[in-house]
Each structure stands twice: as structure tokens, then as C-alpha cells.
Amino acid sequence: MAPTGHSSMRGRGRTPRAMPYQQPTLSDLQSQGLNDIVSSNITQGRSLLPRSVLRPLTWAFANLTWGNYDYQAYCYRQAVPFTATDENLDGWGAMRETLRKDASTASGQVQFTGGNPGTDLASGTVITRNDGVDYVTTADADVDSGGNLLVPVTCQSSGATGNCDAGTGFSLSMAIEGIPAQGTAPVAMTGGADQETDSEYRTRVLAAYASRSGGGRKSDYVEWAEDIPGITRAWCNPLAFGAGTVTVYVMLDDAQQENGGYPQGTNGSASDEGRYTTATGDQLTVANAIWIEQPVTALVAVCAPKPFPIDVTVANLTPNTTAQIAAMKTALSDLYFREGTPLGMTLEQSDISDALLSTGASFTIVSPAGPVSVPVGSLPSVGNLVLS
Known part of the structure; x- marks a missing residue:
């Protein structure tokens, strides 16, 4: 069974025309096999009988041949990052130091009011959101003299489902004497993002191959921001508030879909940047990640666009x-x-x-x-x- 769908070039000096690879169907291969049997004169020019043993044999060989074609088509798709998928796309991205963004977990704080001063809440305590999503405390905390308890928590499941707005209700999974069962999130829970899909990742990989990475160009700040889990769009505005300054705007269209994709937090710079106000929430996550990559003299502020x-x-x-x-x-x-x-x-x-x-x-x-x-x-x- 001869291969089909391959381009050919005849004559000198002609520009070859690119032709897409055409994978023959299983029915095509079976029909071709039956035609080859008849044309080879094995049946002396007569059609095969309905129950001829050559029919299932032809079908079996057509299946085997189709499997080879299917694998060849798979290799064809993995040969370039434009069509590669799964771990092959990961490999193409790694060659440009562009890695797929894994799912990340949301974190924040939960506040309980009306407790008995001095009551301890141990690290590792499970706190459940009103819709059933579990979080775990990441540090010990005590009820203060005013009866308030503020404890840091991290979602136990990865993904954007861990994000929630300020004011969301929480409850202790097990009753603890001296601490009210019900609490709320004083600020938005942020940082949760789903694993990057092939389509989203491919866009960044192709951009990495098309760019010439440097040490602080506008495109570099965009790439650094979009490498962060949850960030789907980013823009760089150099010299936005003076010489040596850079403003990076970001959007989280999937992770913060309930908030229109807009980051939840306050604008500002990285935790280690002492020359400007420190950001919070999603903006702080981005600023801290860019801090590792940015030129040492740049003053970078990460901001949420306004609708x-x-x-x-x-x-x-x-x-x-x-x-x-x-x-x-x-x-x-x-x-x-x-x-x-x-x-x-x-x-x-x-x-x-x-x-x-x-x-x-x-x-x-x-x-x-x-x-x-x-x-x-x-x-x-x-x-x-x-x-x-």
C-alpha cells in the first residue's frame, strides 16, 4: 500500500509548493488492499466472494498499516512547537527556558471574632469554606485581647477554585472551645490558578522562539509576568512614573474570572523593594516573581488595570x-x-x-x-x- 498525500517537485528552478500531510483513512486502505488483490490476478480477474478469507486478511493488514500512518501523523505534529502537544510541547518550551505553569494554590487569611483571649489555634487545622472547599492553617495563632483571631491559611486543592472574595464565610471543621465556629476572609484569597493548557502554553512557547530575550526590554517584562501561574495577559509601560521606573499591568482572565479577570490586591512593588509601596495579593505575587529577573536598578510596580x-x-x-x-x-x-x-x-x-x-x-x-x-x-x- 503506497503512501499518499506527499508533495512532489518536478523540474528545476521551481519553488516547491507546501502540501499538508494527508493521512489515508482505514476505509481507503481496505479498499486499496482489495483492489490490489483483484488487479494482481490472484482471483483471475473475478471479484472476491463475500466470505473469502482474503477479505478479513485485507482488513487486518489495513488496520496495521493505518496504525503506522497514525503514528507517522503523530510524529509529524510533534516535529514543531506550532502543533506539538503534551510532553513534546514541554520539551520544545524547555529549550527556550519557557516551562508550563503548574496549578498553584490560593492563600490568604481567615478571621474569627468573639473568641476567648489566649485560646490557641494550631497550625494544620482544617478550615472549610462555605461551599465545601478545605483550607489549612499554616501557622499557630492566638485569640487576642479583643477576642479576634487572624490566621493564615492555604487551600488544600490546587487551582483557581481556591480564590475567593473578601467577606467569604468559613467554618472550623472541628469545634474548638474558645473559638467561634464561623469566620470570614478579611481580604480576598489569591494565588490559585489552574495548570496551563496546551493552547495557552503554546502561545508563550512560540513567543519565546520569536523573541530575542534580553535583560529588561518591554517584551522581557511581559514574558516574565506571563510565566507566572494565573497571568493570561500582561503589558509593560516603561518610565511610567519617572526615569528608571517600569509599570507592569496584568490580568488573570481565568483565575479571577468571577472578578472580570482583574487582579485582586493593591498595586505596588516586590517585598524586597524598599523604594516604593509593597504590593499585596495578585500584584505582590507578580512583583516578587519579576524581582528575581529584572535589572537591579529598575523600580518596578505591578498594577491592575481599571475597567x-x-x-x-x-x-x-x-x-x-x-x-x-x-x-x-x-x-x-x-x-x-x-x-x-x-x-x-x-x-x-x-x-x-x-x-x-x-x-x-x-x-x-x-x-x-x-x-x-x-x-x-x-x-x-x-x-x-x-x-x-
């Missing part, structure tokens, strides 16, 4: 249905995700109109009446969609 809602008014909408309006908002969200940057941008009215038209609607756009300027430090976001 910049854009109100859109349309007239004569057809069809005027709830599903249509929802589709239009989704189209706008996709546009802002693809085109948005906190480095200052102008969004044309035609871009907004094209996004809305992609949903199949008929309308007249009333506002915005012209280009929309998004200031530095902000990302465009979906505002009110008004029908007039």
Missing part, C-alpha cells in the same frame, strides 16, 4: 430580543479582550459597529458618535447597551 465601561446606544434593532442583545454584549466583550490595552488606546466607532454586525443584527448606531479614547491604566469594558 473603562463604554456605553453603546443603537436604534432600530432587528431582531430586538434578549438573546440578540446578549450576543451583542458578548461580541463587544470579545472585541475589548482582543484589542484592549492599558497603555492608552483609541477605539474606533467602526470597530464597535463591526463587532455588533457580526451577530447578524440590523441597527443604527447612535453612540458613541466617534472614536473612544481609553486612558492609560484602563481597559475597555462592556457598559450599558441602550436601545433608543
Whole structure:
């Protein structure tokens, strides 16, 4: 059974045309085998009988041949990082010192009020979130003179599921005399992220092969930030607040999906940076990771972009249905995700109109009446969609 789908080049001086590898199907191989038997004159020109032993033999050999083709197609895909998967993609990334981001665990603090002063809560105590997710205390803590107990905790399961907002309720897994059973998170739990998927990782690997890594260029800060678990987008704004300063904006579109992808914490610098305010939450995680890589003289601040809602008014909408309006908002969200940057941008009215038209609607756009300027430090976001 001869290979199929390979490109050929005839004649000198001609540019070869790239042809994709075409893997023959199992049915194609079986049909080819049966045709080869008939054409070889084994049956003296007659068709095979329905119950001929040559039919199952042909089917068996076609299966074996298809397995070889399938493995060849697999090797073909793993030959370049553009199509490689799983551990082969990991290998391509390692050659550029770009490793897949493992799942990380969320951490934060839980506060109990109304306890008996001096009561001890041991490290390793399990505390359960109201939806059943377990956390464990990472240090001993005592109830203070005011009856308050503040204890650091880490989620026992990896992934973005460990993140939660300030005010989320918690409870002790086992009753402890002198400590109330119910507590809350005084600040948001951050740091949890799911393992990087092949698609997300491949984007970074290809970017690493396309770039010339240096010691502090704009692209370096973006790569350093996007290497951190949970970070899906990053931007670098050099000299943002004076000579020698660098501002890095980040988004966590998956890990902080419930908060619109915006980091949960306060803006600032790394823990070891004494020249500026220390960040907290997601911003601190990024700043501490960049601190290891950045030039020693740079003053780096990690910031969360601010949402910049854009109100859109349309007239004569057809069809005027709830599903249509929802589709239009989704189209706008996709546009802002693809085109948005906190480095200052102008969004044309035609871009907004094209996004809305992609949903199949008929309308007249009333506002915005012209280009929309998004200031530095902000990302465009979906505002009110008004029908007039």
C-alpha cells in the first residue's frame, strides 16, 4: 500500500509548493488492499466472494498499516512547537527556558471574632469554606485581647477554585472551645490558578522562539509576568512614573474570572523593594516573581488595570430580543479582550459597529458618535447597551 498525500517537485528552478500531510483513512486502505488483490490476478480477474478469507486478511493488514500512518501523523505534529502537544510541547518550551505553569494554590487569611483571649489555634487545622472547599492553617495563632483571631491559611486543592472574595464565610471543621465556629476572609484569597493548557502554553512557547530575550526590554517584562501561574495577559509601560521606573499591568482572565479577570490586591512593588509601596495579593505575587529577573536598578510596580465601561446606544434593532442583545454584549466583550490595552488606546466607532454586525443584527448606531479614547491604566469594558 503506497503512501499518499506527499508533495512532489518536478523540474528545476521551481519553488516547491507546501502540501499538508494527508493521512489515508482505514476505509481507503481496505479498499486499496482489495483492489490490489483483484488487479494482481490472484482471483483471475473475478471479484472476491463475500466470505473469502482474503477479505478479513485485507482488513487486518489495513488496520496495521493505518496504525503506522497514525503514528507517522503523530510524529509529524510533534516535529514543531506550532502543533506539538503534551510532553513534546514541554520539551520544545524547555529549550527556550519557557516551562508550563503548574496549578498553584490560593492563600490568604481567615478571621474569627468573639473568641476567648489566649485560646490557641494550631497550625494544620482544617478550615472549610462555605461551599465545601478545605483550607489549612499554616501557622499557630492566638485569640487576642479583643477576642479576634487572624490566621493564615492555604487551600488544600490546587487551582483557581481556591480564590475567593473578601467577606467569604468559613467554618472550623472541628469545634474548638474558645473559638467561634464561623469566620470570614478579611481580604480576598489569591494565588490559585489552574495548570496551563496546551493552547495557552503554546502561545508563550512560540513567543519565546520569536523573541530575542534580553535583560529588561518591554517584551522581557511581559514574558516574565506571563510565566507566572494565573497571568493570561500582561503589558509593560516603561518610565511610567519617572526615569528608571517600569509599570507592569496584568490580568488573570481565568483565575479571577468571577472578578472580570482583574487582579485582586493593591498595586505596588516586590517585598524586597524598599523604594516604593509593597504590593499585596495578585500584584505582590507578580512583583516578587519579576524581582528575581529584572535589572537591579529598575523600580518596578505591578498594577491592575481599571475597567473603562463604554456605553453603546443603537436604534432600530432587528431582531430586538434578549438573546440578540446578549450576543451583542458578548461580541463587544470579545472585541475589548482582543484589542484592549492599558497603555492608552483609541477605539474606533467602526470597530464597535463591526463587532455588533457580526451577530447578524440590523441597527443604527447612535453612540458613541466617534472614536473612544481609553486612558492609560484602563481597559475597555462592556457598559450599558441602550436601545433608543
